[in-house]
Structure formats: C-alpha cells, structure tokens
Amino acid sequence: MQKSLHISADDCTGCYQCVLACSDAHGHDFNPVKSVIQVFRFEDEGRDVPYTCTQCDEAWCQKSCPTDAISVDANGAKVVSEALCVGCKVCTIACPFGTINYNADSGKVIKCDLCGGDPACVKACPTSAITFVHSDTAQFNKMRDWAGKTDAGSQQST
Amino acid sequence: MKQADYVIIGAGPAAVAAAETLRSTDKSGSIAIISRENISPYSRMALPYFLTGQISQKGTYLRKSSDHYKQRDITLYHATVTSIDPQNKHLELASGGRITYGKLLIATGASPVKPPLPGLDLPGVHNCWTLDDAKAMAQRAGPGANIVLMGAGFIGCIILEALMSRGATLTVVEAGNRMVPRMMNDVAGNMLKSWCEQKGMTILTSTRVVSVAQAKGKLEVTLDNGASDLVDLVVVATGVAASVDFACGTDMEIEDGIKIDEHMQTSINDIYAAGDCAQGRDFSTGFWSVHAIQPTATEHGHIAALNMAGQEAAYKGSLNMNVLDTAGLISSSFGQWQGVEGGQSAQNLDAERYRYTHLSFEGDRLIGALTIGQTDNIGILRGLIQSRTKLGVWKDRLLKNPNRIAQSYIASTLM
Numbered sequence: 001m002q003k004s005l006h007i008s009a010d011d012c013t014g015c016y017q018c019v020l021a022c023s024d025a026h027g028h029d030f031n032p033v034k035s036v037i038q039v040f041r042f043e044d045e046g047r048d049v050p051y052t053c054t055q056c057d058e059a060w061c062q063k064s065c066p067t068d069a070i071s072v073d074a075n076g077a078k079v080v081s082e083a084l085c086v087g088c089k090v091c092t093i094a095c096p097f098g099t100i101n102y103n104a105d106s107g108k109v110i111k112c113d114l115c116g117g118d119p120a121c122v123k124a125c126p127t128s129a130i131t132f133v134h135s136d137t138a139q140f141n142k143m144r145d146w147a148g149k150t151d152a153g154s155q156q157s158t
Numbered sequence: 159m160k161q162a163d164y165v166i167i168g169a170g171p172a173a174v175a176a177a178e179t180l181r182s183t184d185k186s187g188s189i190a191i192i193s194r195e196n197i198s199p200y201s202r203m204a205l206p207y208f209l210t211g212q213i214s215q216k217g218t219y220l221r222k223s224s225d226h227y228k229q230r231d232i233t234l235y236h237a238t239v240t241s242i243d244p245q246n247k248h249l250e251l252a253s254g255g256r257i258t259y260g261k262l263l264i265a266t267g268a269s270p271v272k273p274p275l276p277g278l279d280l281p282g283v284h285n286c287w288t289l290d291d292a293k294a295m296a297q298r299a300g301p302g303a304n305i306v307l308m309g310a311g312f313i314g315c316i317i318l319e320a321l322m323s324r325g326a327t328l329t330v331v332e333a334g335n336r337m338v339p340r341m342m343n344d345v346a347g348n349m350l351k352s353w354c355e356q357k358g359m360t361i362l363t364s365t366r367v368v369s370v371a372q373a374k375g376k377l378e379v380t381l382d383n384g385a386s387d388l389v390d391l392v393v394v395a396t397g398v399a400a401s402v403d404f405a406c407g408t409d410m411e412i413e414d415g416i417k418i419d420e421h422m423q424t425s426i427n428d429i430y431a432a433g434d435c436a437q438g439r440d441f442s443t444g445f446w447s448v449h450a451i452q453p454t455a456t457e458h459g460h461i462a463a464l465n466m467a468g469q470e471a472a473y474k475g476s477l478n479m480n481v482l483d484t485a486g487l488i489s490s491s492f493g494q495w496q497g498v499e500g501g502q503s504a505q506n507l508d509a510e511r512y513r514y515t516h517l518s519f520e521g522d523r524l525i526g527a528l529t530i531g532q533t534d535n536i537g538i539l540r541g542l543i544q545s546r547t548k549l550g551v552w553k554d555r556l557l558k559n560p561n562r563i564a565q566s567y568i569a570s571t572l573m
C-alpha cells in the first residue's frame with residue numbers, strides 16, 4: 001500500500017525543522033526558499049500549519065505538463081524530470097493546491113518527491129506533526145475531497 | 159479507403175489526451191490521429207524553449223518514447239482534412255483520399271491570423287506558431303539582427319526572451335494601450351512594459367504597423383505614427399483563431415470556435431471537439447468561450463474521449479488562466495480578473511520591485527486574480543476560484559493584505 005505524508009497541524013510547534021531539512025535534501029542548503037514544504041503561521045489563531053503536495057490522484061500537474069516531464073515513481077510520488085521540464089510553469093497554475101512552484105535559479109519547477117520514500121521532513125519533525133503513513137488518512141481524504149470539488153476536468157456522472 | 163472507430167483530427171495536447179483516454183476506456187477500438195504536420199505530436203508551448211536552444215526538437219514532443227503511440231495501438235496518419243461529410247461519416251483529404259469514422263474528435267487547435275496589411279507575405283515575415291516557424295525565425299534572429307515583433311499578447315511576450323537571448327535588437331509594436339491587454343489590467347500591462355524597456359527593448363503601445371516592404375536587402379516596417387525602420391525579421395503575433403475551415407461546409411454550429419455541449423459533442427451527432435478550436439462552457443460565466451490553454455485542452459480531450467467511448471462524463475467548464483514569463487518577469491491571471499459589478503477588489507502594488515497582486519471577489523468568494531513577480535503557491539488562486547470557497551472572515555483579511563492567499567486557503571479548507 002502506498003504511503004503519504006500525514007500532517008497533523010495540531011502537533012506543529014512552528015519550529016521550521018522540516019523546512020530546513022527539506023531545503024537541505026532538495027537544495028543542499030539551509031534556506032527556506034529551497035524547501036518544498038512550507039509552514040504557514042496564523043498569528044490570530046496562534047497556529048502553524050505545515051503544507052506540501054499530497055501526491056493527489058488527480059495529478060493536475062502531470063496532466064497539464066506539455067512536455068511529459070512529470071511522472072509517478074514507485075512510491076506514488078509525482079516527480080519532475082529536470083531534463084524534460086522546460087520551465088513553462090503551466091503546472092504551477094493548474095495545481096489547485098499551489099504545491100508545485102517555479103524555481104528561478106534552476107529555471108524548472110519543484111515539488112515534493114517524498115525524498116524517494118524516506119522524507120527528510122518526517123525525520124526532522126521533533127513532535128511527529130509530520131509522519132509517513134499509509135495513504136488512507138483523514139487529512140488526506142479531506143484534501144482529496146476538496147480536490148474533487150475543484151475537479152472540473154474529470155467529473156463522471158454515473 | 160481507410161477507416162477507424164475513433165478518428166481525431168489534430169495532434170496537439172487535446173488530441174493526445176483523447177487518444178490515450180480512448181485507449182484506456184476502449185481496449186479494442188481502432189484509433190487514428192490525423193496530423194497536418196509530418197512529425198511526432200509536439201507541444202507549441204515548448205517552442206520558445208526550442209527557439210532559445212534550451213531543448214532539442216524531441217524536447218518539444220508531447221510524449222517522449224518513440225513507440226508511445228504504437229504501444230497503445232494508436233495510428234498516426236499524416237494528412238490534411240479538407241471537409242467533413244457527417245451523413246456518410248467520412249473525411250475528405252487534400253490528397254484525394256477519404257477516411258471513414260465511427261466517432262470523430264476535432265482537435266485542430268488554432269492558427270495564427272495575419273492582419274490584412276501589405277507585405278506580410280514577404281520572406282522574413284513569420285508567425286511564431288509551428289516548429290517550422292521557430293526554425294525559420296531562429297535562422298534570421300542571430301546576434302545583431304534587428305527585429306520587429308507585431309503584437310504583445312501572450313505569444314508575443316513569451317518569445318521576447320528567446321529573441322533577445324539570441325542577441326537581437328527588438329522593437330515590439332502593440333495596438334493596445336498596454337502589454338497583454340487580454341490578460342492584464344492597466345497597472346499590470348504597463349508594469350510589463352516598463353520591465354521590457356529596462357531590459358533594452360523598445361515597446362510601442364497604441365501603435366500599429368501599416369506596411370512591410372522590401373528595401374535595401376532588408377524589410378522596411380512603417381508604423382501608423384509615420385516612423386519606419388529597416389529590419390531583418392518581422393514576427394507576427396497579433397492573434398490566433400480556431401482552425402475550423404474544413405467544417406464550414408457542414409451545418410455545425412460555429413462561433414468563436416466549434417460550440418460543444420457539456421459532453422464535448424458538437425451540434426452534429428458523433429462529432430466532438432476539444433481544445434483551442436472548441437468553444438466550451440466557461441466555468442466563471444456559464445457562457446461559452448474559447449479558452450486556448452493547455453489545461454483546458456487536456457481536460458476537453460479527456461472528457462470528450464470518455465463520452466466517445468460510451469462512458470458518460472459531464473464537464474463543469476474551464477477556468478481561463480494563464481502564466482506568462484516576459485523576459486524573466488512572471489505574471490499570472492485567473493478567471494474574472496476584470497472583476498464583476500458589485501464585487502470588491504483588493505490590490506497590493508510594489509512598482510519598484512515589480513510585484514503586484516490584484517484580487518477580485520463576488521460576495522465572499524474569489525472569482526479572479528492577477529499577479530506579477532510571484533511564483534509561490536499561485537495555483538491556490540485557481541483552487542479558491544474553482545472550488546467557490548466561501549472565504550468568510552478571510553475575505554476582509556485579503557482585502558487588507560492580498561498576499562495572504564495561501565493562509566486564506568488553508569484556513570478555509572483545512573483548519
């Protein structure tokens with residue numbers, strides 16, 4: 001069974017360890033702008049919410065790519081081929097979650113690739129707010145339900 | 159005479175998405191893609207990157223594996239369709255042959271339109287549309303070349319950088335009062351203009367080319383303000399129109415494109431249309447529009463194929479959206495960025511740093527957006543618009559600070 005990142009925002013303390021670990025894993029640098037996981041701070045509510053790609057089944061990014069640069073790897077992650085991506089950015093507006101973004105340094109798009117099955121953010125999280133679990137979890141279903149609402153492309157009437 | 163259960167005219171993203179969905183839905187039906195160009199299906203979106211030399215011809219192909227189509231038993235057929243006979247269900251070809259179809263998908267895309275001006279058929283005047291156009295432009299756009307680009311719309315803007323990067327001197331002539339007038343408002347369109355000027359281009363808005371003529375081994379371009387210039391290359395990017403000529407002999411309903419219902423079927427039974435040639439349901443307005451963008455093309459192609467293969471699927475409509483890289487300045491537009499009557503809007507402008515966000519609301523829902531200089535999480539704008547998310551208290555927060563889009567989405571949907 002496929003595994004996914006499970007994010008429990010209630011357990012997040014806003015320490016940004018995941019962001020730093022991710023930028024190290026993907027950009028070989030401790031620099032938040034090179035991370036593909038973000039943590040959003042809600043001052044009014046006093047909360048921090050980690051946020052990244054859910055590897056959704058709809059694969060908006062993959063379907064909108066004009067150069068076949070996005071594929072699904074053995075872990076079910078949608079991964080970008082740097083060699084095939086031309087940096088056209090269509091996926092960055094097609095993804096309704098905004099979790100695939102353009103990186104001006106490389107001229108390509110970047111997104112969460114689950115680190116090949118051993119996510120750095122999970123290892124870095126001191127409070128288990130981010131865990132790597134079998135895909136059937138409430139949080140992800142919630143996001144996928146919402147993806148369904150935006151799914152203009154594939155509603156099948158039954 | 160040839161025949162196939164499913165015949166697709168055109169070989170762009172809508173056609174390829176449709177052929178693949180047809181094959182995964184109907185394992186045995188015969189599928190033929192008819193292409194006017196004798197080349198593996200490729201992406202016009204990728205041509206600017208071919209023009210810069212960043213990718214090879216193969217880099218533009220929609221699918222990279224050389225036996226992708228063969229493996230799926232999809233036949234690629236090189237021919238030009240001249241007319242459709244819906245009664246007898248066959249297509250007439252320019253070669254004189256015929257192809258009979260069971261179900262037909264028209265995915266012929268769009269073609270560039272040259273304005274009716276003298277000299278636009280001269281050698282050295284090119285559209286930027288096909289792979290051959292890109293090759294011809296590359297030949298003339300070398301270091302030191304003087305180029306006039308007619309039209310600062312989406313296509314004009316996206317090839318600016320490719321032309322500049324080849325070492326050419328560029329003058330852009332746009333009839334509208336700003337750049338990309340159909341995608342950007344005054345503030346944003348003029349921000350793009352000042353960016354390009356800073357990069358060393360000459361941008362002439364509210365200006366038209368009146369003629370092109372041969373002179374002194376070059377092309378003399380004359381403008382409506384009386385000025386003229388000798389150039390090596392004229393690129394015409396003044397607009398495109400749905401490629402539907404071959405369907406004109408039928409009683410198919412055609413306006414800006416071929417009108418299609420929610421199942422992507424045209425007004426003629428068993429004939430479907432998808433992508434840039436199709437005028438389908440607009441998610442934002444409920445009316446029918448041509449949305450000549452990649453995501454709509456693949457969605458159309460997919461939905462059309464399901465219906466053609468007998469699996470009823472309805473389309474809720476496409477959202478007009480674009481992302482554009484104008485010589486390094488990235489802009490995006492979504493939905494009804496012009497706003498609607500009675501709706502509120504919010505904007506955040508930092509002209510010095512070339513950053514801009516403009517949001518349009520109807521009630522407490524986001525219905526449109528424009529951004530410049532932002533690349534992080536911009537897809538959320540699509541998500542918020544298309545899910546018709548009620549923003550509640552976050553609408554007021556966005557009115558105060560339009561940059562809190564990601565927070566508003568997370569708070570409205572996940573918290």
